[in-house]
Amino acid sequence: MTRKLILFAAAGAFAAAGASLHAADAKANWDKHCAACHGKDGAGKAAMKTKDYTKADVQAKMTDEEILKAIKDGVPNSKMKKGYSDKLTEQEIKDQLAFIRALAK
Numbered sequence: 001m002t003r004k005l006i007l008f009a010a011a012g013a014f015a016a017a018g019a020s021l022h023a024a025d026a027k028a029n030w031d032k033h034c035a036a037c038h039g040k041d042g043a044g045k046a047a048m049k050t051k052d053y054t055k056a057d058v059q060a061k062m063t064d065e066e067i068l069k070a071i072k073d074g075v076p077n078s079k080m081k082k083g084y085s086d087k088l089t090e091q092e093i094k095d096q097l098a099f100i101r102a103l104a105k
């Protein structure tokens with residue numbers, strides 16, 4: 001509950017900062033770099049063993065730090081061995097985090 005409130009507050013701050021432009025970029029980057037393995041809707045793909053990020057309980061097990069690190073440096077021993085620090089800027093990586101958080105229902 002508290003967590004939901006925090007996320008809600010964070011989403012509000014995100015919008016207030018005029019970040020809706022970033023949101024559009026984040027969607028484009030997701031479709032381009034991530035959707036093939038994580039699904040366009042983020043629900044994951046069985047063949048890739050990716051988790052369902054549309055589930056709040058799945059997201060509750062991941063910290064922001066873990067998500068940022070996974071995007072930056074990749075995930076060892078997975079199909080996402082290589083991170084995106086050379087393809088996405090620091091800001092774009094943060095936007096991917098916000099995008100992923102917004103997938104949870």
Ligand code: HEC
Nearest residue numbers: 033034037048049050051062066067070075078079080096
């Ligand atoms: C080649 C396939 C592939 C691509 C492309 C890919 N991923 Fe992944 N990703 C995986 C796999 C496999 C895992 C490990 C299983 C899991 O955690 O769902 C993973 C894990 C993650 C995690 C870690 C979740 C946790 O448990 O902490 C995040 C966050 C993530 N990916 C985000 C992204 C983002 C954002 C992109 C695009 C910039 C991306 N991935 C592109 C396959 C991929």
